[in-house]
Amino acid sequence: MHFIYTSLIFFSKKKKKKKTPMAAAAATFPSVERCPWIGREKETVVADMDGTLLIGRSSFPYFALVAFEVGGALRLLFLLLLSPLAAVLYYLVSESAGIRVLVFAAFAGMRVSDIESVARAVLPKFYAGDLHPETWRVFSSCGRRCVLTANPRIMVEAFLKEFLGADLVLGTEISSYGGRATGFVAAPGVLVGKNKADALEAAFGAAAPEIGLGDRHTDFAFMSLCKEGYIVPPKTEIKAVAADKLPKPIVFHDGRLVQKPSPVAALLIILWIPIGFLLACLRIAAGALLPMPLVYYAFWALGVRVTVKGNPPPPPAKSSGQSGVLFICSHRTLLDPIFLSTALGRPIPAVTYSVSRLSEIISPIKTVRLSRDRATDAAMIKKLLREGDLAICPEGTTCREPFLLRFSALFAELTDELVPVAMVNRMSMFHGTTARGWKGMDPFYFFMNPSPAYEVTFLNKLPRELTCGGGGKAGHDVANYIQRVIAATLSYECTTFTRKDKYRALAGNDGTVVEKPRGKPSKIMGC
Numbered sequence: 259m260h261f262i263y264t265s266l267i268f269f270s271k272k273k274k275k276k277k278t279p280m281a282a283a284a285a286t287f288p289s290v291e292r293c294p295w296i297g298r299e300k301e302t303v304v305a306d307m308d309g310t311l312l313i314g315r316s317s318f319p320y321f322a323l324v325a326f327e328v329g330g331a332l333r334l335l336f337l338l339l340l341s342p343l344a345a346v347l348y349y350l351v352s353e354s355a356g357i358r359v360l361v362f363a364a365f366a367g368m369r370v371s372d373i374e375s376v377a378r379a380v381l382p383k384f385y386a387g388d389l390h391p392e393t394w395r396v397f398s399s400c401g402r403r404c405v406l407t408a409n410p411r412i413m414v415e416a417f418l419k420e421f422l423g424a425d426l427v428l429g430t431e432i433s434s435y436g437g438r439a440t441g442f443v444a445a446p447g448v449l450v451g452k453n454k455a456d457a458l459e460a461a462f463g464a465a466a467p468e469i470g471l472g473d474r475h476t477d478f479a480f481m482s483l484c485k486e487g488y489i490v491p492p493k494t495e496i497k498a499v500a501a502d503k504l505p506k507p508i509v510f511h512d513g514r515l516v517q518k519p520s521p522v523a524a525l526l527i528i529l530w531i532p533i534g535f536l537l538a539c540l541r542i543a544a545g546a547l548l549p550m551p552l553v554y555y556a557f558w559a560l561g562v563r564v565t566v567k568g569n570p571p572p573p574p575a576k577s578s579g580q581s582g583v584l585f586i587c588s589h590r591t592l593l594d595p596i597f598l599s600t601a602l603g604r605p606i607p608a609v610t611y612s613v614s615r616l617s618e619i620i621s622p623i624k625t626v627r628l629s630r631d632r633a634t635d636a637a638m639i640k641k642l643l644r645e646g647d648l649a650i651c652p653e654g655t656t657c658r659e660p661f662l663l664r665f666s667a668l669f670a671e672l673t674d675e676l677v678p679v680a681m682v683n684r685m686s687m688f689h690g691t692t693a694r695g696w697k698g699m700d701p702f703y704f705f706m707n708p709s710p711a712y713e714v715t716f717l718n719k720l721p722r723e724l725t726c727g728g729g730g731k732a733g734h735d736v737a738n739y740i741q742r743v744i745a746a747t748l749s750y751e752c753t754t755f756t757r758k759d760k761y762r763a764l765a766g767n768d769g770t771v772v773e774k775p776r777g778k779p780s781k782i783m784g785c
Contacts, residue, residue, distance in 0.1 A: 287481060290392045290471060290488040295399040301468035303400035304458060304480065305393060307407035307414060309473035310490045311422075312388045313498055317357075317409055320381060321364040322519040324413065327380050328372045331531050337363040338524050353476060354448040357408055361432060365410075366441025370434050373412055375694060379764040380513035382417040387518070389422075389499040393471055393490055397422070398505075400469065404428065406458060406480055408450045421506050428457045455479035509661050509755060510763045512693045514703055516685050527687065534687075534706035537561075541705040545596060546622045551603045553622070561709045563684075566601040568716030571677060573604060574646060582647040583719075584639075584669060587679045588662060588744050589651035591690040592617060592700055593712075594681050598649050599623050601714040607642060608649040609635075611757075614698035632668060639672050649679075652737060655757040656691045660750045663757070665741045667733035674725035678740050680715040680747040693764040715747055 309315035318341065326334040340363040348356030365373065397403055404426040405418050411429030418424035431444040446453055458467070458480045470477075470484030473492070481487035501507060517523060537560070544556040557564055574580050585606065587594050595608035599622070607624040618625055626642065628635045642648045652665040670676070683690075683704075690704025704710055722728030726736055738752075745752045 286478065287472075287487040287489040290396060290490045293396045293469065293471075293486070293488045295396050298396075298399045298468070299401045301400050302402040302404065302462075303397055303469040303471065304404045304406055304467045304484060305397055305471040306454075306473060306477050307405055307409055309492065310471050310477070311390060311393050311397065311405065312385065313390045313493075313496055314388050315473070315492065316520075318360065319518040319520060320384065320409070320413060321360050322524050323380055323384065323513065323515060324368075324373060324376050325364045326515060326519070326524075326527075327376045327513050328368050331528050333364070334519075334524055335528050338521065338528070341521060353408070353450050357430070357448045357450075358443055361410060361430070361443055362441035365432060365439040368439050370412070370432075370437055370439055373439065374416075375766070376513070377413050378416040378766075379511060379694060381413060382421055383508050383511035383513075384518050385414070385417045386421060386501065386504060386508055387498055389504075390490065391497065391499050394499050394503075396469065396471065396488070402426075404458075404461070404467065406449065406454045408448050408454075421504060421508065423505055426461060428454075428461060451476045452479055455483055458483055507659075509657065509659055509753065510693075510760045511658065512764045514688050514692065514695075516687055516689055530687065530708075531706070534708070535702065538702045538705035542620055542701060545600075546620050550599055550605050550622065553600050554603065557600065562705070563709060563711035564597060564600055565711070565713040566716075567713065570602050570716045571719065581673055581675055582643045582645065583675045583677050584643060584673050585647065585649040585677050585679050586665075586669065586740050586744075587649055587651050588681045588748065588750075589653040589656045590658075590681050590683045591656055591704055592697070593690065593704060594651060595623055595625075595649040596621065597681070597683075597712040597714055598679060600712075601716075606647050606649045608651075609639060609642070610651075611654060614696065614700075616698035617701060620701065636668060636672055639669070643673055643675075653757075655760050657755075657760070658689065658691065660748070661753050661755070662741050662745045662748075662750050663753055663755045663760070665737040667737040670731075670736035670740075671726050671733040674720070674722055674727045676720040676725065676736075676740065678717040678720070678744050680717060680744045682713045682715075682748055684711040684713075686710075693761055717743060717747060 305311045308317050322334055322337060325337045340359055344356040344359035347359060403424045405424050405428070407414060407429045409429050410432050411427055412432060414429055415427045418427050428449065430449050433440045433442040433444045446456065449457055454477070467484045468486060470481035470487045471490060472481050473490040519527060541560050541562055544560060545553050548556050554564055571583055574582050585598060587598060592613055595606060599606045605623045607626060609626045609628055611628050613625060626638065639648065650669050652669055653663040654666060655663065657663055685704065685707045686709065687707050688703040690700050692700060720740065724731060724736065724739060726733055741752050
């Protein structure tokens, strides 16, 4: 545990018994709170990142995210083991030396494209949750925005440009060979101290930026080149900028980790994974092998919390010949239909776009793939409804944030027996969805959480006058109405985003499933 304690000291970036730099900062540069921000639309601001634009003064969590999402638990362990060395070098040699160790531990041997993918799909969510309110007030008020950071540019550029409107990002460049990172830093080295000032001069020449923002003495060099300089003092309690104050909301994000991994959290994740995987296998076995009426109680005994609200409809009488009920579910993970069945105490078949072969094998309910051919899918759904109840997630893909994607209208045109179901879940350690990885591991990651939870809320059956058959409504009107009803129940926001929008944002493709030969699973599959 000694190296964890050392790492915590390092990554907090608070040097004990050395108050001279901050005292000098206070004497040289005023606090950012004193910076006027009105009328700055034609001016340029240059800001450091850790401790300045972000509240956190540690870059370790973001290196840890890249290490885990690309290299898995072993790479995260490697980074954690080298963190004491980085701390020692930071204190005894230089900040640059410490960062070089982190870059090597996190990046060596990785595909550059994989690092870029994580930077685009995973890191923005965590960066956005740590945005400094005072710095953002000044940064957002300026017409031209530049960021100078010791962090690798490849990690931060996507977030800064796409979500914060940065015009220029100057960061540490990493060395690569044959499409893979070598683990070393390219010239001119880590962007700290004089290197930051040189990079600023090279970018702006004689035209000095109006505002410079930093948080430590190594930022003084570039701040002195600006017409005005302001220091961002460290504060123990400060709230990050609210998500609705960002120029662009983060609707889609990827990655397995729920929380930003501090050194202690990273150690706990590594220690928990083998235990959690065995627990996940036990939970999945209970759901797949036990009769559905017993699954609810088995889940509770194994730490999986299932909360049922509303009045679920009774099963249709087999002799009546009545069409089954179509449950319209909001889509959080591919386990939504399973927890719907758990709440009802009976298996409900589900239609899906595509799931991995492994998920189909271990599923306790029948899953039927949609072909994306409208006539074929309509005939299949009608046939299934004649056999009994059916579940569908008309969003076509999952969304982690409090948003509902656009509902496909096909389901509304096939039956008037429509019951909306609001699904919401809670995960504390791992996300049970992915857009970039193998979806066969999704149920395992969900059940690897110490105490995952699902809340299933059954809403009132749609009145016949609001359906297509009984009320003569258009299919898209019915779909939009159900979307609004579920969103109001969950306090979510309705959007017009689709499955293609999600995969273009996270995976760089439109989410089309490509069948692999010899039964190999596709990486872009399912929800």
